[in-house]
Amino acid sequence: MNKQRNDASFSHILDELKWRGLVALSTDEEALRKELSENSITYYCGFDPTAPSLHLGNLVQLLTMRRLQLAGHNPLALVGGATGLIGDPKPNAERTLNDKATVSEWVSRLADQTERFLDYQGPNAARLVNNLDWTQNYSALDFLRDVGKHYRVGKMLAKDAVSARLNSDSGISYTEFSYQILQGLDFLELNRRYNCVLQTGGSDQWGNLTSGTDLIHRVEGSSVHLIATPLITNSDGKKFGKSEGNAIWLDVELTSPYAMYQFWLNTDDADVIDRLKVFTFLPRAEIEQYQQKVEAEPFKREAQRRLALEVTELVHSHAEAIAAQDAAMALFGAGDIRSLDAKTLRSALNELPNAEVSKGSLVVDALLATGLCESKSDARRAIEQGGVSVNKTKIDSESAVLDDVLPGNQAVLARGKKSLAGLFF
RNA sequence: GGCUAGUUACCCAAGUGGCCAAAGGGAACUGACUGUAAAUCAGCUGGCUCAGCCUUCGGGGGUUCGAAUCCCUCACUAGCCA
Numbered sequence: 001m002n003k004q005r006n007d008a009s010f011s012h013i014l015d016e017l018k019w020r021g022l023v024a025l026s027t028d029e030e031a032l033r034k035e036l037s038e039n040s041i042t043y044y045c046g047f048d049p050t051a052p053s054l055h056l057g058n059l060v061q062l063l064t065m066r067r068l069q070l071a072g073h074n075p076l077a078l079v080g081g082a083t084g085l086i087g088d089p090k091p092n093a094e095r096t097l098n099d100k101a102t103v104s105e106w107v108s109r110l111a112d113q114t115e116r117f118l119d120y121q122g123p124n125a126a127r128l129v130n131n132l133d134w135t136q137n138y139s140a141l142d143f144l145r146d147v148g149k150h151y152r153v154g155k156m157l158a159k160d161a162v163s164a165r166l167n168s169d170s171g172i173s174y175t176e177f178s179y180q181i182l183q184g185l186d187f188l189e190l191n192r193r194y195n196c197v198l199q200t201g202g203s204d205q206w207g208n209l210t211s212g213t214d215l216i217h218r219v220e221g222s223s224v225h226l227i228a229t230p231l232i233t234n235s236d237g238k239k240f241g242k243s244e245g246n247a248i249w250l251d252v253e254l255t256s257p258y259a260m261y262q263f264w265l266n267t268d269d270a271d272v273i274d275r276l277k278v279f280t281f282l283p284r285a286e287i288e289q290y291q292q293k294v295e296a297e298p299f300k301r302e303a304q305r306r307l308a309l310e311v312t313e314l315v316h317s318h319a320e321a322i323a324a325q326d327a328a329m330a331l332f333g334a335g336d337i338r339s340l341d342a343k344t345l346r347s348a349l350n351e352l353p354n355a356e357v358s359k360g361s362l363v364v365d366a367l368l369a370t371g372l373c374e375s376k377s378d379a380r381r382a383i384e385q386g387g388v389s390v391n392k393t394k395i396d397s398e399s400a401v402l403d404d405v406l407p408g409n410q411a412v413l414a415r416g417k418k419s420l421a422g423l424f425f
Numbered sequence: 426g427g428c429u430a431g432u433u434a435c436c437c438a439a440g441u442g443g444c445c446a447a448a449g450g451g452a453a454c455u456g457a458c459u460g461u462a463a464a465u466c467a468g469c470u471g472g473c474u475c476a477g478c479c480u481u482c483g484g485g486g487g488u489u490c491g492a493a494u495c496c497c498u499c500a501c502u503a504g505c506c507a
Contacts, residue, residue, distance in 0.1 A: 092436085094502095169431080169503050236463070244453075262461075269462055299460045332461055377472060378454090385455040385469070416454075418461055 001119060006070045007283040012037060013071035017227070019284065020277040022064050024203040024230035027213060032225045035197065040072050040124060043198035044190050046131070046183065047114070048080035048088065049106030050095075053251035054113050056241040057202065059315070060229055060278060062117040064200055065126075074124045076196055077114040081107045081132030082182060088208060089161040089176040092168065097175075107132075113250055116315070127194075134189045135182065147185050150218045156180060159207030180211040187212025188219060196224075203228040232278065235270035244419070250315050257316040258351035261324035262418065264308035265301070269294055272303040280310040327351040331412065331420055337392060342408030349410055349422025357423050363390060363400045366413055370421035382415050389414045390423075 010016040014033050017023050026032055035041055045061045047054060054062070065075045084103045087095035098106075111128055118126035156162060159180060165172035190196035201209050209226045216224050232240040241248055243263045249255040255263075267275055272294060276287045290303040305325075312321035327348035330340055337345065355369035364379040367388065373379035380398045382388050388395045391404050391412050402423065405411055409425040 171503065238452085242453095266461065269460095272462090298462075301460065301462075304460095304462080328461080375472065377475085378470085380475085381469070382455070387455045416456090419454095 004066065004070060004281045006067055006281075009284060013068060013073075017064065017067065020067075021274060022060075022067075022229045022278065023227055025206060025226070025228040027226045028223070031223065032198070032227070035225065036071070036073070040074060041198055042074040042076060042190075042194045042196045043068060043200060044076035044078050044129070044187075044196050045200045046078040046080055046083065046186060047110050049084035049103050049110055050087070050098075051247075051249075052106050052109055053249040053254050054110055055250065056248050057232070059117075059250060060232060061200060061202070062114065063279065064227070064229055066117055066119075068198075068200075069118060069124060069126065072124060073198075074194075075118050075126040076129050076190060076194060077111075077118060077126055078129050078131060078186060078190070079107045079111050079114075081130040082135040083131055083179065083186070085132075086175055086179050086182060088179045088183075088205070089165050089172055091161070091164050093170045094165075094173055094176060109251070116250075129190065131182070131186045131189075135185070147181055147215070150215055151181055151184075155214075161204075161207050180208050183208040184211035184215040187224070188215050191216050191220065191222075191224060198225040198227065200227045200229065203230050235268055252316060256351060256353075257312055257320040258324045258327055260315060261308045261312045261321065261328060264311050265304050265328065266418070267304050267307060269298050272307060276303060276307050276310075280307065280314070282306075282310065323347065324351055337412060338406065342406070342410070345406065345412075346408050346410060349412065349424070352420050352422045354422030354424060357402060357425060359403065359405060359425055360401050363388065363395050363402060363413075364398060366402060366421075366423055367415065370413060370423070372413065372415040372419055372421050387416050 006013065006016055010019065012033060013036055014023070014029070043065070045065050047058055047061070065077070069075050081104065084107065085097070085100065087097065107130060111130075114126070114128065120126050120128075156177065157166065162172060162177060162180075165176075187196070187199055199209055199212055206226075206228050209228060213224050213226055216222060234240050243259065243266075247255075248260060248263050264275070264279075273287060273291045276282055276290060280287075282290075290306065293300070293302050309321050309325055312324055326344075330344055330348040331337070331352075340348075353370050353372070355366065357366050357369060363383070364373075364376055367373040367379035367382065368376060373382055379388075383395050383398050383400070386394060386396070390402065391406060392414070393404065402411065402425075405425055411423040411425070413421045413423050415421075
C-alpha cells in the first residue's frame, strides 16, 4: 500500500479519475472540482453483504476510494448491515432474503476485506461504518414520519431499477422498493455525523445515489456530490468479472491467487489498457507505453502479464503474485513439464486445485476429485471431446487410468487448455 | 376479496395425453485455427453401475396402461375489477 500513489502529472484528482475512465456520471462537476481542491473532504461508498466476499466490481469502488484518499480526502467505508437485509432491486428478479445471522457474518468479512485497500492509519485514515447502527432501533413509525415524508412515490417509481422491475413480469416487493430510502438515509446520516459530502458508486446505482443527495437537499438544504463509475464491460459484450461462469472473488478461499492471476492474464487485447487504468496504480506514461506494445506486438501480451501481476499483488500479496506467475510459466511455458524439477512443479501444483489420488485409479475419478468436472457424465463427456490430458498427453479413453507419474509423485491433470489441476500420489 | 393469465433445465422460451431427458435462442464448456487473445467454424450441456436404468417441467394429491400436458388443492407472480 505504501507504493501506491496518484499520478503527479495530473493537476487535479478529478482529471486523473476521468482519464482512468472512472467517472461515468457526476453531480455538478465544477462545484465538485472546487470542493475537492479547496478542502479535505469526507466521502463514502457502500458495500452490501450479498455474498461472503467482495468481488471485482467492488474492487473498482475500493480503488476509486483509495485514489481519493491518496489525494488527501477522508474515506468512510460503509458496510450494509441494514441494506443487506433488504437487498437492492436487481433488474430481473426479486432477491431471496438471507437470514440475519448470515448477513451479519458477511458484514464482518466485507469489513475486514476493505482494510486491505484503504489506509486505516494516518492523518486521513479510513473509517468503517455500518448502516445497521442508525437503522436497527429506528421505529417504523418514526422512519415513515421523518424520512418517508420526504420521498414522493412518483419519483421513486421513475427510478430505472424500480421501473424496470415494474415493467417486468416479476414485479417488485415493497421491501426492495424501499431500498432507495434506506440508502438515502445513509448519506444523510453520514452527512450529519461526519460532514460527508461525496458518495461514490457504480452508475447502475445512480438512482440510489441521487436518493441521498435529494434527501440532504430537502432536509439540510445543502448540496452534496456524487461520482458514479461506469459499469466495467468487455469489448465482446460479455459480462466482466467472471471466469468459466464463476465470479472472481477477493477472498483467497473463494478465488485463489493463481485463478486471479489467470483471470487477468486472459484479458482481451481490446480491454487490457482500460483495465490497467482502472485496476492498477501505474502512471499514465507507463500505461501509454503498454498501449503501444499492445498495438505493435500483441502476441507478447506484456500488458496482460503486468496487469495480472499488479492486481494479484494488490488483492493478495507480492509473494503470492510471484508464485502465481511462476506457476503460470511452469505450466504454460514452452518447456516440457517433464524437464521441470520436482520442487518447482510441486509449488506450481499447489497453486491449483488439487487432489490426492492413487496410481491406477480412473482418470474420470480424478477429474471429479479435483473439481475439474462436476459429475462423471461431465468427465466422460470431456474425455470424449478430447479435452482431457494428463501430463500434457491426451486421454482418449473413458476407462483410462492414472499411470504416468512425474518425479515427486505428482501429475498435471488438464481439462481444456486452461483448467489445470494437480494430482498427488 | 373476485376474475383472467402464468410458474418448463444457468437465462429466455416452445411443448397442451404416448414419437419428451423435453424444440429454438442466449450463455457456459470442448475441439480446430491462435498468442493461455478476439473473430469464425464444429461439437456439446440432468444423473448413473451408460446399447440399459433412475430422477426432472412451482409443491402436494388424483384420473389414466401411460401425465410437462387432464382434474383437485396449496404456494408464488402479473394484469384487471373491488
